[in-house]
Amino acid sequence: MRHLLSTTDLDRAAAIRVLDTAAQMAATQGRQIKKLPTLRGRTVVNLFFEDSTRTRISFETAAKRLSADVINFSAKGSSVSKGESLKDTALTLQAMGADAIVIRHQASGAPHTLAHAGWTEAAVVNAGDGMHQHPTQALLDAFTIRRHLTGGPGNPDGVGNDLAGLHVAVVGDVLHSRVARSNVDLLHTLGARVTLVAPPTLLPVGVGPWPAEVSYRLDDVLAQGPDAVMMLRVQRERMSTAGGGFFPSPLEYTRLYGLDARRLATLPDHSIVLHPGPMNRGLEISADAADSPRAVIVEQVANGVAVRMAVLYLLLAGDGDTAGTAPATGAVPALTSASSSGSTPATTAAPTTTAGATA
């Protein structure tokens, strides 16, 4: 795995490898000393062209827990037409010796361009690009679902498992959502059945070939008893004429597509509720639903750090160049000793088996 730009880069084995590595990382995060020496001396740049405090903090935490040096580059407003171009920013970071660039950008495809234009040799991690992809969000969602719905005694994180047989409903603004696109691809790769639920105005023209079913009626889908319900953030400005007028009013949206206590009660006992955050309480999700025991929303945040640690580890310590160096080999025992499943997963998470990961 050279970059992580899209969940379509991951085949089933590669996706499970990331999730299993994340499980090992998560295990270390229960300790009092959370920091691992794995990426000591490596530099991770968080290049954020768009505000996203929570994603940036999550990546920053992940990199620091792996002992990487972290540089936060908030480039909001310096889009191409005014100020520095993406190209010059990339050349600058390359000159400064960035080993990985975590990029959030409002333009779909910007991480792809950064990775392939020849401007930098750094590994590129897509932290959300326009309406395209947000692969680490989908990975942390899959990690959370797998842990809750496939884990059991002796294997609480469901290590080694995929999501075959599970039914996941993804509800809300699919049209503008990179989270939805990443999740559809990854959940399908892991064997889950996906149903997209949205008003027709918030589904893309061209959704047909996606490996997902589509419904306009939330109640009908909930009646099927999905194992997980993933609520997407709906931006209030989508209802204004300037924002496109995608639905008549927030109240109507909530009535038809909001997850409230009544709808929550119709779900099977084992079903869980996810939300990528930040939530619009009272719009797509009520306080009752958000704060219920089924909601795993806060846990998603914690899992986000573990998943991002795993991604940075596999990208930076997982290539042949550095696998044999002291920091990387030092990291594997650290992982192993902390892992509940012994040394085997730690070594499978290591470099040699990741070579074929990119599609």
Next chain:
Amino acid sequence: MTAQYLLKDVRILDGEPTDVLVAGGLVAAIGPEAGDAAENAPDDLDVIDATGMVLLPGLVDLHTHLREPGREDAETIASGTRAAAAGGFTAVHAMANTTPTQDTAGVVEQVWRLGAQAGWTDVHPVGAVSVGLAGEHLAELGAMADSAARVRVFSDDGKCVHDPVLMRRALEYVKAFDGVIAQHAQEPRLTEGAQMHEGVVSAEIGLAGWPAVAEEAIIARDVLLAEHVGSRLHVCHLSTAGSVEIVRWAKSRGIDVTAEVTPHHLVLTDEEARGYDPVFKVNPPLRTQADVDAVREGLADGTIDIVATDHAPHTREDKDCEWAAAAFGMTGLETALSVVQQTMVDTGRMTWADVARVLSTNPARIGRVEGHGRPIAVGEPANLVLVDPEQRRVVEPERQATASANSPLRGRELPGRVVATFLRGRATVLDGVPQDDPADPRFAAGRVTP
């Protein structure tokens, strides 16, 4: 100064090999008489072995962005027309979206004069329909028509004349001087922020969609307006199967509408966007394979009257960036004929006579351009292009004559090569090379790189 040229064993369109003598700015003789006449010719006779080559009337582009005045960093009138000559053109229509806009007699005369000075092709400025392309007030169409530039084609290209009343008035007004409104059909509200064709690919890669209906709705409205007021309408760069159907229907009703397709819409699809390379970002966007098939069929059956390049040069900085930040447009003057050969002639859909019709005769007629798009016959002005259909070449944008490198065909092998272009008997291109005149002070000044 002007040499005489004897083209030996050349095929005129699809005809049998013959000889053609170009002299005195005219097609002086055809057949055995050409050789006889050449024997009595002065020393400056240039004999070209044209075995296997095809002679077409000089190409006429109804849709070229020369960028001057305003964006001379992307193209100048001299560099753009030199590229046009290299592509086999003898006349181009310079679109109005310059800075300042070509919306007054003064600006169109400036463009016309710079074109004449450059001497590579005839330059016919297109006049803006509305002042500053703002879509609010009619520009002084009559003044532009009566100017030295004799403007006959009016367009806000780059923007749609979306106000139906303004469009109606423009269609009516230009009847006074036999003008035509060339519409960039793009419903603006349906395409706010649009980046690429709306469909399966846009849904997957997350770029805002430019729906086919935004083009088709305007074309449908405009053909009905043209019918209502009895005016002439030209549809720029038609790109969808639905648009072909609407134009076909309009023509069947006798509406005076003509339509163009670009070379890139004949050969490329929205699948190209998957790599987010902005060289494939264009307006209207690349569509689906079904649309490509439909525009090819429409061109072959005459529903689409012409191929026009929409040559849109852009600087590197306007394309060397993320997709959403990049400019719309791609170059095309030097590859248009090859694309038409590849997609239409080599596939058996069209003859060379058809190529002459869609790249010369029809655009000259629509633009009311005199002396171009004429039959190749004795006594006609020698506006000609000599093509070798057997040669193949790989597109290298940096080696093209245009000042910009945003060709979407980089690295592709295309059939056909322009061997020579003649503008009123003067060779602007020989052996595939633009014939720069070292004595011309413009080259000495470095304005044009030979």
